Amino acid sequence: MAGLMFQGTGSNVGKSLVVAGLCRAFRRRGFRVAPFKPQNMSNNAAVTPDGGEIGRAQALQARAAGLAPHVDMNPVLLKPRSDMGAQVILRGQRLGTFKAREYWGKKPELLGVVLDSYHRLEAAHDLVVVEGAGSAAEVNLRGADIANMGFAEAASVPVVLLGDIDRGGVIAQIVGTQAVLSAGDNSLIKSFIINKFRGDPDLFSDGYGYIENRTGWRGAGILPAFDRAHLLPAEDAQDIARKTEGKGLKIAWLVFSRVANFDDLDPLGAEPGVELIAVHPGQAIPGDAGLVILPGSKSTRADLAFLRAQGWDIDLAAHLRRGGRVLGICGGYQMLGRAVHDPDGIEGPAGSSPGLGHLDIETTLGGDKVLRQVRAEHLASGARLTGYEIHLGHSDGPDAARPFARVEGRADGAISADGLVQGTYLHGLFSDDGFRDSYLRGFGGASAMRFETTVDTVLDELADHIERHLRVDDLLALAGLPPYPVNAR
Template identity: 50%
Template sequence: MRLKPPFPALMVQGTTSDAGKSTLVTALCRYYRRQGIAVAPFKPQNMALNSAVTIDGGEIGRAQAAQASACGLLPHSDMNPVLLKPNTDTTAQVIIHGKVLQNQSAVQYHDYKKVAKQAVLESWQRLSAQYQMLIVEGAGSPAEINLRAGDIANMGFAEAVDCPVILIADIDRGGVFAHLVGTLELLSASEQQRVIGFVINRFRGDIALLHPGLDWLEQRTGKPVLAVLPYLHDLYLEAEDALSTRHAQQGQTGAFHVVVPHLPSFSNHTDFDPLQLHPGVQVSFAKSPDQVAGADLIVLPGSKSVRSDLARLREQGWDTFIARHLRYGGKLLGICGGFQMLGKSIDDPLGLEGPTGQSAGLDLLDMQTVLQPEKCLRQTAGTFYGQATPVAGYEIHLGVSSGPALSQPLFSLAEGNDGAVSADGQVAGSYLHGLFDLPEACDALLHWAGCRQAQAPDFNALREAGIERLADCLATHCDFALLEARTAYSPPNQPAIPTK
């Protein structure tokens, strides 16, 4: 039975990146789902290389997919209508409603935001019509002065749709009171009124020692502290963008060693979360082979700019390291862009990921790849080729590969065969992201690579347990009566969302 929601929408903004916005939104989504409310997540604009494929064949930020799971929903492109995937420090692939629009420079996108705002509002209208409550995540900080003009990610969006805002800050990194007060001071008068309260995240220690600071903060700003959330040790939740090694096994004697070259456009880092959580595996992300003594398995990861990452791979000497690794009987696996690098060539005739041209591959699999404008986006499942072992994941790639190597595939998927395995069985590759997520698939791939410990964790169960733990923590430490009373306030004279 669905209950009446206490408010139609609530937005979480942070004083900094990684303040805990994604985590708090996830916790709120699960908390209100438990109350029998039809709730959905929303992030107007995201910049991330960790993305997920949606039920409608689009692409959104990975965090919004996790938040959808917290709501008991399949991810949809409306949950993150604008996704920016950086190609370089100054350009990004712009994705609108789950589909690639074009590559734009930072200046071009700044001018394009007027159009992007309409896409954001269209998605907002559709979700508002479907669900009783929307929990919204901001991006970065609302106090980025240089980005405030035409803002669609933080207060610009909240003002447009008349949405109350919670401001969250991370006390673990220090300066929490300066972060909160400083951020509030840099907002306009109407934006300051829109902030209904604060959440302090990742607190350790005796809460009694914090009370004088909380009292001062409330007197100084006139805003209540709605929650002080404790630091949750060993919590697993997928990272929104930055590579997370918090759960990696460190310094294990006799651990199976997986080495992943950390390339500039390394994407979909969450592919390696199941390996980092594996009790018998140690994962090393290294920018140079000089940083590792050796490896049992080398994995070339996904890449947003495959040809430029391949050039960096060679510059750092990884090609020589890989050749020596294979001579001594080691195994090599390529995922998506890393799979493309294993072939004879990668051709980008339209300049989709950078300058037009062709690059020689590592020539370890007899195949060629051509980048094409239509991106392959799909969730899929199947088995290892010729076996009954299940595998599941998703594909996000521009390239189409062809050649004799594909006649010996790695997987048999619903849409057809995928990937390739070399004749000697030492080299394999696949377009499938998430290929380690199922314990059976993880065990099979590690067994192929020489690891005999069948101890792969149930990755999906760990993710669900993490979401439940977050919701339990929030239920204990958040003053929901105060939160819901504060959301009843709406600043005067705010524009209503336009209707069609």
């Protein structure tokens, strides 16, 4: 019953990946290990078997640990809806939408929920590997912190600090973090890791020694960049955006301002016969794309306006005139219809927005949020698949008479009369090897990989990478554990 927390000198320094790799490494050594992130901010959510939602990174970490995802692994999930506010998911269920100042006032009571979840995991496992959020040095937020030092102090968990050498200034990142933290918080930090190193690590030996001497923390190693990381499900849209190598079918996807559950695209990005192109704001949809995907969105009407502001509505119309195909997933599906209605103001001001009109359906937001893992059949190919649903609202209209899939006895999605435009509420569909192969064959291609097998293989490779380059025995010692559990020796 021990914990070890990994905090970063900033966002996107590699905490999620390191925790996933350590979960797999500790599990292979024989420990019962579980991941935990007190508070995550992400619109990329995973649905748990019991109908809750947690951050996608924690679902991957659970997989690395050999566990099914559980709401205790990420008790607080913030899903941004605007620059000023976010939807708060508490232990898997929607609590409400709050502005930043309102949420700040709720943090003290949320800490109790966070600690309850952590202690349940701690009681059931040998080790809980905790991931912080953002930067450990955000001293302006320390008063009500539940994600970094505030949690570490409350749970009495030792901390390892990660610095990202790839972005430059890693010495200042780590030494500067110590400089701004209080003496009490600094006492919680026991070690540090230099992450994403490229080149000869011996060339950084002086810098590494300087950090140790200046901070008094013993380093746990220099971790080279893990080049196969792009084959793992991404939590940040910028990570999947880098997966553009490939020849064959060109698939473009639109990076909305509130894009959600974009990990639907990970399996396509991993296909060697697919070139996956992220279309960012200000960029045009490639004219030679065979397929354009509109992914999920946390704010459908706002992102519909965002889409039009980029001129993507004009590009989509031209794409369809050339005989190109379009697939909308969840929020992207809703945008393809005639209108999106939000009478109760669930996603913002109440009202309606005209859709793109490529599907003869209308969507009304409202009702209970749908959160479930499902089995489905793709009607065009007969391929059976597993996926999940996570949405609000209902879509209906003449094109829904041509459903995309049948989900546990009910129709899902819609297809235009000419077959060029399709929409579905199913997430995770491309992770299913059989469906992905059938779908790509519709474009004259085929799948050349087994995605789920690849993910597990890469997690093992990541664990090997960590074992080679980090002092894993020392990390376990920080948590008060031997290198291997007694019953596993």
